[in-house]
Amino acid sequence: xxxxxxxxxxxxxxxxxxxxxxxxxxxxxxxxxxxxxxxxxxxxxxxxxxxxxxxxxxxxxxxxxxxxxxxxxxxxxxxxxxxxxxxxxxxxxxxxxxxxxxxxxxxxxxxxxxxxxxxxxxxxxxxxxxxxxxxxxxxxxxxxxxxxxxxxxxxxxxxxxxxxxxxxxxxxxxxxxxxxxxxxxxxxxxxxxxxxxxxxxxxxxxxxxxxxxxxxxxxxxxxxxxxxxxxxxxxxxxxxxxxxxxxxxxxxxxxxxxxxxxxxxx
Numbered sequence: 001x002x003x004x005x006x007x008x009x010x011x012x013x014x015x016x017x018x019x020x021x022x023x024x025x026x027x028x029x030x031x032x033x034x035x036x037x038x039x040x041x042x043x044x045x046x047x048x049x050x051x052x053x054x055x056x057x058x059x060x061x062x063x064x065x066x067x068x069x070x071x072x073x074x075x076x077x078x079x080x081x082x083x084x085x086x087x088x089x090x091x092x093x094x095x096x097x098x099x100x101x102x103x104x105x106x107x108x109x110x111x112x113x114x115x116x117x118x119x120x121x122x123x124x125x126x127x128x129x130x131x132x133x134x135x136x137x138x139x140x141x142x143x144x145x146x147x148x149x150x151x152x153x154x155x156x157x158x159x160x161x162x163x164x165x166x167x168x169x170x171x172x173x174x175x176x177x178x179x180x181x182x183x184x185x186x187x188x189x190x191x192x193x194x195x196x197x198x199x200x201x202x203x204x205x206x207x208x209x210x211x212x213x214x215x216x217x218x219x220x221x222x223x224x225x226x227x228x229x230x231x232x233x234x235x236x237x238x239x240x241x242x243x244x245x246x247x248x249x250x251x252x253x254x255x256x257x258x259x260x261x262x263x264x265x266x
Contacts, residue, residue, distance in 0.1 A: 006030055014059055023226070025044070029203065031203055035218065035221075038223045043227065068090060095166060104149075110132050116164060139162055139193050140193070141159055179208070
């Protein structure tokens with residue numbers, strides 16, 4: 001990995017009404033790394049993720065991906081906010097995987113992975129279809145290409161969503177709690193695909209409560225609480241030897257919940 005950060009978030013603040021969702025967050029991600037954001041619900045993890053690709057506009061601060069400040073372009077004298085079309089082009093360097101799949105119910109699995117390439121990136125339909133089938137094979141769903149989302153399990157739908165996010169060859173994949181909407185017995189199949197991506201060197205930022213996954217796969221772990229990053233380091237440093245009392249409490253609670261879910265699944 002290069003010493004230069006591939007993605008930088010600098011001083012990101014976001015406020016919703018009277019709530020400070022993000023309180024000046026700084027974050028650096030290197031190419032080829034897997035970064036996990038941990039923390040209790042409502043700590044700002046998903047808001048930060050959405051600010052990184054400008055689905056939410058920060059009130060203060062900026063995000064730079066591969067040397068480009070997202071949402072801005074150089075004016076005659078200083079940077080100015082870019083047009084919606086330019087922003088859409090900048091946003092294409094990221095791929096987003098949401099909690100609830102967000103597949104188009106009226107399209108087949110293959111079409112869900114194909115259409116964004118055709119209409120958003122101008123890829124020829126035959127080439128887009130070929131790539132869609134390759135990616136569906138990669139996530140273990142090639143034989144489901146002509147099915148509709150309603151005919152799939154939640155884990156299968158999320159794997160389709162991952163294939164769709166990868167279809168446009170983004171430079172970084174953003175995962176917003178990709179297993180939180182799944183039954184415990186379906187979580188493993190999604191995490192398996194994500195492990196394969198990590199082993200292939202795909203740059204990933206993952207908001208998750210899957211502590212075992214973060215410990216196994218992540219290169220960096222950040223813990224958020226009340227809109228701030230309170231602890232950062234390697235999985236060994238943060239998960240096995242947390243220093244912050246809030247991190248210790250969170251990890252203890254999540255670990256107990258994981259054991260309860262595993263027992264229920266059995």
